[in-house]
Amino acid sequence: MKAFRKVSHATSIKSRNSSTTTTKNNDMRKDNRSSTTLDTSSESTSPPNSQADADSTSATMAGSDATVTPRRPINTNRYSVMSQSALSVVNGRLPSSSPQLLSPLAPHITSISDGSSTHQKVLLIRGQIGDYDSVGDLHLSGTPVQKPYDGTLFIFSHQDSFPVFSVPVVGSRFKVLVHLQAGKNLLKFEFVKARASHSNGMNDGHINFLTLNYMPLNASPPLHLAILVAKDSPETFDVPPRRMSAEGNNIDMAKRKYRMAAYLWQAYTADQMQRNGFFSRVFRLEEEWQPSTLGGESPQPWRSEARIHVIRLDKTVAELRSPDYAQQNPNGKETGALFDIAMGACKSYFRAAPGQKQYVSAMFLDSHWDPKLKLITAHAALGGGDDQLGLAIFGSQALHSYPSCIQDVIPAFTDCTPTDTKCVANDCGESGSSWEAANIGIGAHLHEVGHLFGLPHRPSGVMLRDYVRLNRTFTVGEPFSTRTKSQGKQFCPREEECAWSRLDCLRFRYHPCFRHNMDRYIPTDGGIQVWGLENEVTVTADAGIAWIEIYADDDEMSHAWKEFLPRRATPGHESPRSDACPRAVRLIESEFREQLKAKLPSDSKRDIKKVRLQICSTANVQYTIEDFGKLTGKAARSKLPNGQVAYRSGALGFGSVDGPDVQTVFLESTYLKTKEKDILGNINFKNKVLRSIRVYHGDALDGLEFCYEDATSQMFGKRGGKEGGDEFTFDTRRGETLAGIYLRAGQWIDGIQFITTMTGRKSPLYGNANGGSGHTLIPPTGYRIAGFVGSCSSWLTSLQLLVTR
Template sequence: MFELFNFVLSDGKVEDVYQRSLIVSGRCTSKAALDKTDGYVTVDTSDQSDNQTFPSQRWPMCNGYFKALVLLSPGLNKVIVTSGYDVEDKIEIPLRYTPLLQTPPLHLAILIAKDSPLLIDCPPAKFGAISSTHSTLDAAIAKFRVAAYMWQAQTAEDLRSKGLGRRSFRLEEEWSVDTLTERSLHSRNKTAMNLVPRIHLVRTKKMVAQLRDLEMAQQNPRGQRRDELHEGFTKALQAHGHPFTSDASPVVAGLILDSHYDLDAKMIVAHAALGAHNPAGLSLGIFGSHTTYSWPRFLEEIPHCLLDTTRPGDTVGNDNKECNTMWETCAVGQGAFLHEVGHAFSAPHTTGIMERGYSPDWPKVFLSRTGYSLTHNTDGLEPVTPETPNDCVWDLRDALRFRNLAHFWLPGDVRLDPKAPILRLTAETDGMEIFCEAGIVEIRQGFDTDNLRESLSHEMAMKLFSAVPSVEKPVTCLSISRETFHELFDSQKPLSFEFVSLNGKHLFIKNIWTALRSPGIIRIPGSDIKLVISTVDSGIEQDNDSRWGVMLNKRKRNGKLVRASTIDIRVGCWLDGAIVYYKDGTAIPCGPRSPHGHPEHYMGGHQHRKLKISKGVDIVKVAVTKPTCSDYLQGLRMWLSNGQAMGALNVRSGNVEYLVPPPGHKIVGFVGRSTSDVSCTAFGIVSAPLGIELPDAMYDIEELQNNPQGRSSKKRKFNPQPRDDESDSDTAMCDDSGDDSEGLDLDDGYDDGWNEETEAIYERHGTH
C-alpha cells in the first residue's frame, strides 16, 4: 500500500500541472518496505494509451519513505510508482501537463571565452584523468539541463506547500537530442530525441586569460573588478541578440564555462556568484562551472550524485570550504546557482535558499535519505520525512514576489493591488490598524532582530488581532488596541513586527513601542475631537534632529484662516522635505527652521515639483519611500482628490509606503523629523474627522507648529534655492533611475498609481 504526501487522489479526477518536472513523495506501508533503509521504488510514465513517454527510473526508498523527480509530457500522464519489494504493490497518479507557452521562460546560457578549450574542471576521482565524461562542453550542457529541471521541481513543490499552488518558472525548451536519460548513451541505431531545455552558447570577445584575471575573481578580497564578470556576461548576451534584448525583459541563468581553480593562487577564477533583477531590461544570475563535475548528467544519476561521499581532491576548488565531498559540492553548486537565479527573479537576501540554506539541505528535497557530511561531521539522515527540518526552501516573502511575476503566472490568477501594507493609528480604539488591499497573509514577531524568521503563533495572533491571516485566507485589515499590547508584552523591551501581504510587499515595524509612543492621537484641547497621525519613519533619530508640524490651513495675526495653495515637494537623491505655500504669499517648510524663522539651510532637490491645490480639492494620499540602506527617507509623492499627482519616489533606493487617512477623515497637515542638513528621517500626515469645524485651539497645539526654537510663531517669506553643492556630479552618484515617470511633472489629471515597473530592483549579491 502507498500513501502520497503531495497529491490527493480521487476517483476520476486528474490534477492539472503546468511545469514539466515535479517531485512525487510518499510512503510505502508494506512491512517489507518499512523494515529496510536501502530499498527502492520504480517510477514509470506513460500516456493515456499506455505508451511509455519516459524511461523507467529507480529512486531510493528508506523505511518506506520515497521521493522521485518525474518529467511529464504534454497531455495526460500516468505516473506509476512500484515498490522494489513487490511488483503488485503500486500506485497510479493521473496528471495532465499543460505547458503555458504564453508565459515568459527562464533562459539558460553558457558563456564561452574566445579561445576556450571547451573543458571544465574535473578531479581524477570523477574520471577527469582518464575520461572526458564529466569535463566536456557536452557534459556541461547535459548537467545544466538536469539542474534546471531540479530547480523547477523544487520551486513548484515548495510553493505548493506554502498554499500558492503547484507553480514554477517555465524553461525555454527545444526538440533536440535527448541528454536527460542514460538511453542517449545506448541508442545505437537511432538518435534518441526529446524535448530538452535549450542552452544558448554565448561567445565573449574576451580570452580565457582575461576571464581568469585575479582582479575579477569574486573570492579575491583585493580584487578591483569583481563585478566585471556579471557586466561582461550581460554585454555578451546583449551582443548575442534575441532573446536577450532589453525590450524582451529576459530572465537568464548564466553558467561561466571557463571557471578554473588556480593552484598557484589557491583561488577559483573566472567565477562570480552574482544576481541582478531588472524588470525594465535583462535580469541575470551567474555562477561558475567549477562545481559542475559533481552534478548529474542524467536523471538516473541524481541519487548517486546527492549521496556520493567521495572526496573531490586537491585539484579543484573548495567553494566556501563546504565542498568536501562530491554530494556537498553538488549541493553547493546547484543550490548557490539557484540562489543567484532567485536574485534574477527579484528575491533579496532573506532566509532559506537566499541565506545559503541549500548547502546542507539540498539532497533532502529530492531523496528519502542523505549521506555523511564531512563539512559538518554529521551522519546522513535515514529517513527524510515530511517533518524533517529543511532550510532549502524559499522564504514566503520571496515566494509571494514570484507569484506576482509573469514567469510564475497560472490560469485563474488575478491581479493584486500592488500597494504595501500601511500602519494607521486609530482614534476609536486608541491603537493601530494594519491595512492592505491585497490582503495580509503572515505576521512575524521578534524581540532582538530586524530579520524576523518565526511567524506569529496561532494563539498569539488571535489574542492580538482576533485573526490568523494565511495565504489561503488573507486579511485586509488587522486592528489592535494600545491596551492589548501593554497587557501582553513588556513595554521596556524592543518588540518588532513584520506584516507580509499576498502581493509580496511587507511592512516592517522595528519597535512597536516607538510607533505607539509617537503622537498618533492628538486631542484638541476643550473638545472631544481627535486628530490622527500616521508616519513613515526611517528608524534613525539623532539628538539634534528637528521635529516639525505644518498645517494646510494657518491662522493669520487677525485670526482669519488662510489655506495652502501650493506644495513644493523637494526630492533629490533623498527626501529633503517640502514647502507649503499659502494664499497670502507666506510659506512654511516641512523641515528645520532657524531662530529667525527661515530655514537653517536652503532645501535642495533636483527632482522638486510643485503641486497646486485648488479650492475644494483635498490631498487624499501620500507615498513615502522608506530606505533599505540609508538613514534618510528617499522619496515623496502626493495625490489630490481631482486625480492629480506629483513627486518623485526614488523607488530603487527603498520600499514605498502609503499614508491615507482613516475612514471618515481627511488630511489636514504634515508632521515629521529632519536632520540638521535638511534630510527627512520621518514624514507623516495629520488627519481630522470630516464634516466637523475644527476649533481654533487646534492651531495652538505645539506638535502641529513649525516654530523656531525660543521665538514667536511669526513666519517670514523665503525663497528656497538649490544648495551650492547641488551639481550634476552630485546626482550622478545616486540611483535615481527608477521609472522615469516618478521624476516627471505628472500634473495631467491622472493617477499613475504604482506598478511593478516602478518597483525596480537592481542589486548584485555574492554568496560569500
C-alpha cells in the same frame, strides 16, 4: 540609481572547494555507492513488462486563486493490479469499468493525488509499497514498517513520451522524478521485488497508475539560465580524469548538467510549496524547442526544455581567474567584481524593456580550482539585483558532479567517489565525495537564486546552509558523508530533509515569478501605509497585509513572524486566497516582544532594545519599520496650535526624519477658524479654506505651497525646479479639500499627486512619474490630514503625513 545587494553564501576564510563527479556512467557510480543503501542507482533499463498506452486529453483547468493541494490517494476505479497480464487493454485504452484486484505489493503514490494538476515539467513524487490507509506514511520517522520490501520501480511515461527508467525501492519507500508533457498524463508504476520468488503464486510485476494534468505557466516572468564565458574561453570546466573519459567537459555537457540542476531547483521548490499548503506554485524556466537532454537519449528527440544562454564576456580567462576576484580569497581586493561583470553582461545581453524586471541565474564556465593557491578562481556565490535585473551567480567548480538527465539524479546523489583535489575543488571542505559536491554546487547556487527572488538569510533552511542535505529530498537514504563522518542512513525521514523556511514560502507565494494563470491581478502600486496612532500602530494596504516579520534590535535574521492569511495553509486544503487578507491591521508592541522572547534561540536571549518589523503585502511590497517604539512614542506626536494631537505616518524616502533639515507644517485649514457674516448679519465661524496647492518640482519634488482663500500661504520645502511651479485648485464651492496623496518615492520624493474628497478626482502627478515606487497615503477612518513633515535639503528627501481626529 543603482542599489543592488550582494550576499555571499559562505564566509569561511578557508578555501571553499568543490568536489567530484556526476552522471552518465552508472557503472562507475555503482562501484562507489554506499553499502548502507540498497540498490541506490536508477537506470534506464528494459522493464519486465510493456506499457499500456492511454489517449491524451486536454488538461483540466484549476480553481480560482490556486490549485487544490493534494490529498492522500483514495481507492478509485483506477486500481492497482497484480501483474501486467491481469490488465486488459482494448484499442490501446485502459478499461473504465470492472475494477481489478489490488496487489498487496502495488506501489502507492503518497505525495500527490490522482487527477491533480501541476505546473512543472519535472515533478518529484514520493511513494511506498503498501496502502496509505493500512500502513500510514512511511516517509515519516514515526511510521513503523512491518515488512519492508526492497526492489526496483519502473516508470512508464504517458504514450512512451519519455524513456522507461527505474529507481530503487528501499524499505518499501521510493522517490522518483517524473517527466510530464502538456495536458493529461497517464503514468504507470511497476514494482519488482528484489530476488522475487514465484513460489507464492504472485507474479513479479505489481502495477499502479497515476493521472496528472500538466498545465504550463505563461502568466509569470521566467527564470533565465545563462552560462558566462570569457572572450578567449576554451569552453570547458574542471573535471577529474575518470569523469572526463565517461562524459567529457565541453560546453554541451555543461548545458546538460546546468539544465538538469535547474529542473531540480524547480521540483524541489514545488515540493516545498506543497508541504506549506501552496500546492503546485513554483517559478517557471524559460524554455525553447530543442534537442532534448532530460531523457539522456541518443539520438536526441526534440522537446521543449530549459534554454541555456551563452553570454561571452569582454574579459579574458586570465582576468576572470585573478585571485583578487576570487570571493573566497581573504586577501582579495575586488571580491565583488564578478557580480558587477555578470550584471553588466546580462543587462547588455537581455536588454529589458522599460519597467520590465528580468531574473537570471548565471554560471561562470571558466571557474578553476588552483591547487597551488588552494583557491577557486573565477567563482563567486552572490545573489541580489536592482529594479531591472534579479541576478544569481555561481561557478562551475562542482559541475562535474551534477546529473545530466533524470535517470542520473539518484546515482549522482549516492556517488561516493572521493574528491581528487589535484583536479577539482573540495568546496568549503564539505565536498569530500562526489554526491556532497553535487549538494554544495546545486544547493549553494539555489541559495543565491533565493537572493535573486528577494530572500534574506534565515535562521534555518536553504537560506542558511541547509542545502548540504539537499540530496535527501531526492533519495530515500544517504551514503557515507565525509562532512559529518557518519556512516550513512538507509532511510532519511521527511523531517530531516532540506527545507525552504515558512517565511521563504510565504514570499514565494506572492512573488510575480510564482504567479498562476488563474490568479487575480494585484496592482503593485499603492504600497503599505503605517500610522502611529495613540498607543498602537495601524497598517493599511489596498492589496492586503499577508504577514509581518519580527526582528530583535539589529539582527540580520527574523526568528518570529505573524501571518494574516485567513487561515494557515496546510497540505490537503486550498491555498488561501490573496484577496482574503486584511487591508488594515492593528499592531501592539508588547505582543511582538512576547513573540520574540519565546522564539529567540537560547544563546540569543537578551533584553530587546527595539523591535524592527518588515511588513509584507500580497502585492509583493515590503515596508520596514526600523524602530516600532518610535511610532508610538512622544517623538511621533505633535500638538497643533489649538491643542489637538497629531500623529505621524511612516516615513517615505531615505532622508532624516529628525535632523536639522526637517521641516514641519501644520495646515491652517485644520485648526484656524475665520469670522464671516451671513446675509442676515449673523457672525459665523468656519475653518480656513485651502484654495489650492502649488507644486515646485523638476525630476524630484522641491516643495509645496499651500494657498488659502484669504490670500495667505504656507511653504513646505523650497521653491525650486520649474519656475512658478504648477498649481492644483480645489472646488471650494462644493466643499472639496485634500483627502490624501499618492507619492513616487525611493531614496527621495520623486513625485506627488493629490487625492481630493470628491470621489475619483485626482490632480496630475507632478515630478518624476516613473521614479521610485508608488505609495498611497490616505488617513485611517476617523482621521484627516493635519500637516506635513519632511527633510528639505536640496529637495525633499523624506516625507510624513500628520493626521488628527
